[in-house]
Every structure is written in C-alpha cells, then in structure tokens.
Amino acid sequence: MSDQQPDRKRSGFKETTRVAAARDRLRDAVSGHERTESIPLNAADGRALAEEVVAPRNVPDFPRAAMDGYAVRARDTFGASGRSPEVLRRADEMAPGAAVRVHTGSEVPEGADAVVMVEHADEFGGDVEVFDAVAEGENVAPVGEDVDAGQSLYDPGHRLRPSDLGMLKSVGVREVTVYDRPRVAVIPTGEELVESDPDPGEAVETNGLTVSRFVERWGGEATYRDAVTDDEDALREAVESHLDHDVVVTTGGSSVGERDLLPEVVSEMGEILVHGVALKPGHPVALGIVDGTPVVMLPGYPVACIVNAVQFLRPALKRVGHLPLEAMPTATARLGRKIRSEPGVRSFVRVGLTDEGDEERVATPTRASGSGVLSSVALADGWVEVSEEREGIPEGETVEVANWEWSA
Incomplete structure (x- = not known):
C-alpha cells in the first residue's frame, strides 16, 4: 500500500x-x-548503558560460608553419624582436627574446605560433636562463584533494572556511563x-x-x-x-x-x-x-x-535513546463478545477484564468505535489487536490483551 x-x-x-x-x-x-553521562547507581534505574560493564573483582572474593555452622577439614568428619559422631576441637584458627565457628556469608578460614551445618553438630565444653559427614566444598561458596573478575556483565544498550544495580554494587561498581x-x-x-x-x-x-x-x-x-x-x-x-x-x-x-x-x-x-x-x-x-x-x-x-x-x-x-523496545505484557482471556474489524486494517479494540471462576478471564470490548471517547481507554484494562488479515474475532476465542499503560 x-x-x-x-x-x-x-x-x-x-x-x-x-x-x-x-x-x-x-x-x-x-x-x-x-x-552520554556518568551517574551513580542509585540514579541509574531504567537507563540504557553506553559502555560495556566488566566486573572489577570476584564475588565472593574469598571462600564464603553458605550456612551457619563450623568450618572443618572434610576428611576429619569421615564416618560421622548420629550414632557415632566425630569429636573435633573447638578452635579460633584452623588446624587438623579443629572446628571453627562461622556464620552465613563469613570467610571460611584458610585450611578449612567444608562447613558443617550448625544443626548437624553439638558443642560442649571445648569440643564439637559432628553428626553428619561433609564432602570437600560442601556449604562453601568458592571465590568467584557469583561473578568472576573480568567477566562481562552488561553490553551497551542494556536497560538497567534494580537487580542489575545490586549486582553492579556487589562487584564494586559505583558509577555507570549511560545514554x-x-x-x-x-x-x-x-x-x-x-x-x-x-x-x-x-x-x-x-x-x-x-x-x-x-x-x-x-x-x-x-x-x-x-x-x-x-x-x-x-x-x-x-x-x-x-x-x-x-x-x-x-x-x-x-x-x-x-x-x-x-x-x-x-x-x-x-x-x-x-x-x-x-x-x-x-x-x-x-x-x-x-x-x-x-x-x-x-x-x-x-x-x-x-x-x-x-x-x-x-x-x-x-x-x-538506545533503549530496548520490549514487548508489552499481555493477559490471556476468552473473548466475551464478538469483535468486528475491517480486513486490511489493524484494529486495536479496548476491552475490560473480568474473572469468571476457575481462574478464567473474560475480555469484553468497552467500545469498538469512538476514537474521541477518552473514557473507553481510561476505563479499559488493555486492548486486543486484530491483524490486517482477519475480519474480526468470534466470541469465545482466546485472545491476548495487551497492557499499553506499561511503564517500559
């Protein structure tokens, strides 16, 4: 045309x-x-990156306890069970036969290679009874488990989200260059x-x-x-x-x-x-x-x-603005009334959504015509798009209702 x-x-x-x-x-x-401009992370939500972001450091950058418990050498717990616990020495520094108290997120002391969960051990006097053997690396987050130093995190044009900002802060980034x-x-x-x-x-x-x-x-x-x-x-x-x-x-x-x-x-x-x-x-x-x-x-x-x-x-x-053109979110619904449209013309029909039990949604046209009636948009829940190849949509057909008020 x-x-x-x-x-x-x-x-x-x-x-x-x-x-x-x-x-x-x-x-x-x-x-x-x-x-472009460089801005702090707390102002960067929703902005498009103008440069690649590479992680300047590992996360974690030390072996990290994944559970509350005791840092141990795994081989010292071999054979431990509820009936026959292994008894280790409560210590502040790691050594053969020792157990060092650690908390979730804290550094695993050098020489330890596993963590016994606190619920699998009892402490009495200067000793720790271990009731469950652990394997090497168990309950320990190794260096770089989350992010490796030098890892490419985001490309130019990526639209930053709140979770991205948390990731960037965790690797030591404080400012980003955005469009x-x-x-x-x-x-x-x-x-x-x-x-x-x-x-x-x-x-x-x-x-x-x-x-x-x-x-x-x-x-x-x-x-x-x-x-x-x-x-x-x-x-x-x-x-x-x-x-x-x-x-x-x-x-x-x-x-x-x-x-x-x-x-x-x-x-x-x-x-x-x-x-x-x-x-x-x-x-x-x-x-x-x-x-x-x-x-x-x-x-x-x-x-x-x-x-x-x-x-x-x-x-x-x-x-x-170098921003990604993301698809609008849609809701699936059954059409409650027939939609008429003209072949060769793409129609956007405003609809309201109602629930009719069993999680079924029904989309009912609020108005098929009247482009000057603002309330037909303001009071609608979305629109059904009818392609140029169709001459309407029959009642009862499953349709996608697009939310054009979406912010992205």
Whole structure:
C-alpha cells in the first residue's frame, strides 16, 4: 500500500500504509543520539548503558560460608553419624582436627574446605560433636562463584533494572556511563484547546499531558508546551523551535481537513515519510523528518492519539535513546463478545477484564468505535489487536490483551 496520495484535502485517504511498513520507514530514518553521562547507581534505574560493564573483582572474593555452622577439614568428619559422631576441637584458627565457628556469608578460614551445618553438630565444653559427614566444598561458596573478575556483565544498550544495580554494587561498581534520556518536544495543536473550563466549541487539552507522561514512562524527557493554534506560521515556528530535541511529537491537525495543516507544514520544512496508516482508531497519523529530527504527528482524537503514540512514538523514542523496545505484557482471556474489524486494517479494540471462576478471564470490548471517547481507554484494562488479515474475532476465542499503560 502507498501513503503518497495527491490532493488529500479533496480526496481523503484513498490508500494507506500498513502499520509495520510505516514503523519501518520511521525506524530507517531515525538513529540513536550519542550523548552520554556518568551517574551513580542509585540514579541509574531504567537507563540504557553506553559502555560495556566488566566486573572489577570476584564475588565472593574469598571462600564464603553458605550456612551457619563450623568450618572443618572434610576428611576429619569421615564416618560421622548420629550414632557415632566425630569429636573435633573447638578452635579460633584452623588446624587438623579443629572446628571453627562461622556464620552465613563469613570467610571460611584458610585450611578449612567444608562447613558443617550448625544443626548437624553439638558443642560442649571445648569440643564439637559432628553428626553428619561433609564432602570437600560442601556449604562453601568458592571465590568467584557469583561473578568472576573480568567477566562481562552488561553490553551497551542494556536497560538497567534494580537487580542489575545490586549486582553492579556487589562487584564494586559505583558509577555507570549511560545514554542521556531522549528529549521529546510535545506540541498540542488546535485553536479550540484550552487548559480548563471550556466554553461551547472549546475542548480541554488532554493529549499533550497524556503523551508527555507516556514519554517519561518510556524513558524519555518530555518538554510539554502550550497549545499552538491552527496557523501555518505558528505551527512552523513551533516545530522549528524544537528541532534541538531528539523527537518532536504533535497532537491534532494531522488529517486532511481544512484545519489539518501540519503534514503540509512539515512537508515544506523537510520530508513526509508516511501520511495515513491502515490502523483503527487513528489512521490520519503522519510521520516526517525535518533537519534529521523525526516529527510524529498524532491525530487529535484522544484514543487515536494514544494508539498511534504507542505504535510510532514509542519505538522512535526507544531507537533514539538506545533503549530496548520490549514487548508489552499481555493477559490471556476468552473473548466475551464478538469483535468486528475491517480486513486490511489493524484494529486495536479496548476491552475490560473480568474473572469468571476457575481462574478464567473474560475480555469484553468497552467500545469498538469512538476514537474521541477518552473514557473507553481510561476505563479499559488493555486492548486486543486484530491483524490486517482477519475480519474480526468470534466470541469465545482466546485472545491476548495487551497492557499499553506499561511503564517500559
């Protein structure tokens, strides 16, 4: 399918681009920035590494007791049993026939090669009775059991998680070099938009707020500005003044109506990659490039805006910021009501999830149409994606419900 149609103001979208092809065009036109910074571990959660991290030391870097008990030479416990315990000398230093008290995580003294668990021994006077023989190395964590010095831990582009930070601290890393958060300018457009208390014909601006919060959740840094009116000069100035950002995203004005001026403005400033995508809701999305900066033009209807932000803005932001594009988590459910969709169009149907016993979940569409009804998204538990090859999904079929509100 082609998205390049002449005179859309009169003809509308005769042809549209499939979702995967549109994403590919945007991805191929976007490259990662090279800005980095060194930050302490406690500020690095969720950040993308810019350099390989190699362990500077072993963990543990000494033989470590894996249990509370007594450090011993294994051969001194040979034959020990409940009926015939081996009697060792309680000592502070290791020697043949000795047992040294140790605690979980403490160093095993030189000369010892095993630890008898405290519940398998009794101490009386200056002696220790051992009721269970141990093998060499038993209950001892050797040097480097967890991490070897020089071991490669993480590659560039890895998105750091809390468990990663604990690992890095354990090997002696205190700072990491990460890519700067991708900077995203969020520009709401529309002469009818107000911040609060709308008069007849006006609407409260919500798309910019929603998109800017998504940007932060996805690992970016949002610059959220006031709404711009539907005027070519004003729109041009707004886009131009934010080209120092890694991505510019606009909301509204992306279709083919008289006040939908953004695609034409961006085309004059740079290049339109896609205008019109075969998805529902929100086919009037446009994707462009101006002076090397991707411009994602989202539809003004709130539901369409969110769907397209997830499909196009999220992967663009991730690519620019060297962040992994992770799949959204899904829940399996039985479809409670038939979904209708148009062949050749990828549909995103909002659903609510309910439990009906025996751990079975049921997904019921909250609304199959109405891309301006924000509550159909805000009150939904996720969406069911219907591929271009299908003409709906019958009631009772098992479906995957994607959680688009996920933070990663």
